[in-house]
Amino acid sequence: xxxxxxPNYNFxxxxxxxxxxxxxxxxxxxxxxxDPDAMDAANKFAGISLKHPMGCDNFGRDIxxxxxxxxxxxxxxxxxxxxxxxxxxxLLGAFTGYFGGILDEILxxxxxxxxxxxSILLALVIVSLLGSGKYNVMIALGIAFIPSFARxxxxxxxxxxxxxxxxxxxxxxxxxxxxxxxxxxxNTFSVLASSVMIGFNNAVxxxxxxxxxxxxxxxxxxxxxxxxxxxxxxxFSTPSYAFFPGLVIIxxxxxxxxxxxxxxxxxx
Amino acid sequence: MRYIGKKxxxxxxxxxxxxxxxxxxxxxxxxxxxxxxxxxxxxxxxLEALREEMGLNEPLLKRYGTWIVGFFTGDMGTSxxxxxxxxxxxxxxxxxTITLTVMSFLMIVAVSIxxxxxxxxxxxxxxxxxxxxxxxxxxxxxxxxxxxxITLLFGLVFKLFTPGxxxxxxxxxxxxxxxxxxxxxxxxxxxxxMTVKLLRTSLVxxxxxxxxxxxxxxxxxxxxxxxxxxxxxxxxPVITFLGMILADIAAGSIIIEQVFNIxxxxxxxxxSISNRDYPVVQAIIVWLGIFVIVxxxxxxxxxxVVDPRMR
Numbered sequence: 001x002x003x004x005x006x007p008n009y010n011f012x013x014x015x016x017x018x019x020x021x022x023x024x025x026x027x028x029x030x031x032x033x034x035d036p037d038a039m040d041a042a043n044k045f046a047g048i049s050l051k052h053p054m055g056c057d058n059f060g061r062d063i064x065x066x067x068x069x070x071x072x073x074x075x076x077x078x079x080x081x082x083x084x085x086x087x088x089x090x091l092l093g094a095f096t097g098y099f100g101g102i103l104d105e106i107l108x109x110x111x112x113x114x115x116x117x118x119s120i121l122l123a124l125v126i127v128s129l130l131g132s133g134k135y136n137v138m139i140a141l142g143i144a145f146i147p148s149f150a151r152x153x154x155x156x157x158x159x160x161x162x163x164x165x166x167x168x169x170x171x172x173x174x175x176x177x178x179x180x181x182x183x184x185x186x187n188t189f190s191v192l193a194s195s196v197m198i199g200f201n202n203a204v205x206x207x208x209x210x211x212x213x214x215x216x217x218x219x220x221x222x223x224x225x226x227x228x229x230x231x232x233x234x235x236f237s238t239p240s241y242a243f244f245p246g247l248v249i250i251x252x253x254x255x256x257x258x259x260x261x262x263x264x265x266x267x268x
Numbered sequence: 269m270r271y272i273g274k275k276x277x278x279x280x281x282x283x284x285x286x287x288x289x290x291x292x293x294x295x296x297x298x299x300x301x302x303x304x305x306x307x308x309x310x311x312x313x314x315l316e317a318l319r320e321e322m323g324l325n326e327p328l329l330k331r332y333g334t335w336i337v338g339f340f341t342g343d344m345g346t347s348x349x350x351x352x353x354x355x356x357x358x359x360x361x362x363x364x365t366i367t368l369t370v371m372s373f374l375m376i377v378a379v380s381i382x383x384x385x386x387x388x389x390x391x392x393x394x395x396x397x398x399x400x401x402x403x404x405x406x407x408x409x410x411x412x413x414x415x416x417x418i419t420l421l422f423g424l425v426f427k428l429f430t431p432g433x434x435x436x437x438x439x440x441x442x443x444x445x446x447x448x449x450x451x452x453x454x455x456x457x458x459x460x461x462m463t464v465k466l467l468r469t470s471l472v473x474x475x476x477x478x479x480x481x482x483x484x485x486x487x488x489x490x491x492x493x494x495x496x497x498x499x500x501x502x503x504x505p506v507i508t509f510l511g512m513i514l515a516d517i518a519a520g521s522i523i524i525e526q527v528f529n530i531x532x533x534x535x536x537x538x539x540s541i542s543n544r545d546y547p548v549v550q551a552i553i554v555w556l557g558i559f560v561i562v563x564x565x566x567x568x569x570x571x572x573v574v575d576p577r578m579r
Contacts, residue, residue: 113282118519121556128541128549129297205410209523212412213538232416236424246413254408
């Protein structure tokens with residue numbers, strides 16, 4: 001019997017979009033068509049042309065170069081955020097899920113309280129404590145993301161710790177740490193991969209939102225969110241200034257969310 | 269009743285915990301509020317006197333006690349930068365943020381539930397597939413960008429509203445509401461997409477269960493099974509989600525207020541953060557936190573109504 005497999009469109013389209021965006025960010029490390037911060041009074045609000053494929057902004061800076069730079073910054077913050085969220089989430093979820101007991105109760109209550117709090121609000125509190133800036137936003141969002149990862153990892157550990165392979169590993173004399181991180185953790189990867197992608201999705205949205213409010217990436221560094229808020233003033237005369245950064249955010253978010261769905265479809 | 273009582277006590281404890289954490293967080297950060305209030309005029313004597321007056325020399329727990337009692341009796345402290353009671357600053361902005369939240373929430377419920385039912389009923393047909401693709405795209409558009417697109421389209425091209433022409437509710441309630449429609453659409457759009465998707469999945473999952481087949485075999489017609497049996501069960505995850513959404517749009521209103529130039533709570537919160545005006549930040553955060561916690565409590569109660577099996 002042959003099983004006809006339907007192509008996993010979510011995964012394919014998601015990978016292509018994410019791949020393109022990551023490529024754009026990587027290229028910006030070594031090459032941008034213009035210096036993203038170079039002002040050129042002669043080209044103020046220059047329209048879309050071969051020389052400036054997305055036009056120029058109010059200082060005559062090349063929008064395409066700034067979009068590349070902004071994509072890099074947004075991805076960088078998202079990467080840091082997700083890294084903080086996953087590493088601490090895994091540690092917290094692994095220990096509470098594997099050992100259980102009173103520590104689990106206490107930590108999970110706190111976790112629930114934080115989880116109920118909208119992450120942007122939590123991030124705002126932390127930013128108002130630490131001050132604004134790229135790295136502080138990363139820490140703030142990272143902390144806000146820990147509970148959701150911890151919860152997922154904990155559920156997986158709870159499920160796995162009763163399974164036979166864990167029991168036999170224990171019989172063979174493996175220590176708790178070895179069982180947790182060498183045996184159980186790899187088995188949670190498929191679930192984790194999908195939630196990491198959702199994490200990226202949320203991190204990109206949150207970073208763009210924070211930068212839009214002016215508390216994320218600081219000028220003169222380009223950031224997609226900040227470009228949007230600057231573009232608002234010139235919305236009627238130069239709509240392209242707002243359009244392109246917004247479009248890149250959408251493609252980025254779409255890519256990550258499709259990828260996440262694709263991955264969970266694959267593992268079923 | 270015992271269930272409600274237990275949930276109520278948990279709610280109160282969570283509120284106290286959250287307010288305590290926020291208070292401690294703002295109390296331990298470096299920087300002396302008395303010093304920043306005095307600025308360049310600070311002398312040692314003046315500083316000490318002000319610290320004493322502001323109660324900064326008391327132990328932390330006692331300060332928290334005074335603050336939380338004041339908080340619930342209507343005294344939320346004084347803003348550092350405006351030198352006016354925090355309560356007055358918040359109170360007249362509150363209706364704006366509440367309107368924004370409630371109006372967009374009503375839009376979400378009113379559009380997404382019928383649409384979710386429609387797509388589930390027409391599963392696999394062209395309309396379902398079109399809505400699915402649209403959903404994926406709309407979900408990816410952040411509200412601040414859809415806000416900008418709406419401003420451009422409806423404000424500048426079709427001239428249905430004046431961008432930045434916010435009218436306060438104290439001046440004219442109809443004009444105020446009319447201005448709020450478009451920000452609410454921007455907030456509601458991505459959430460509508462998410463809710464439609466969730467409701468559709470939930471309904472489709474439900475339709476495969478045994479009790480549905482039994483209900484059909486007893487001679488119920490399609491609509492009877494759908495509305496009498498499936499919908500109620502399928503709504504359980506949707507209710508949780510709607511509760512989360514309500515909390516989310518209250519917090520997300522901070523951004524959308526900025527897009528549409530609405531002087532609500534978000535505006536004060538942002539200026540206070542950049543001015544390091546902690547009493548204001550603290551009060552707004554704790555209020556939003558209480559709002560979120562109360563919503564969660566209501567969701568728990570709703571569960572009990574929809575699904576009596578819940579413990």
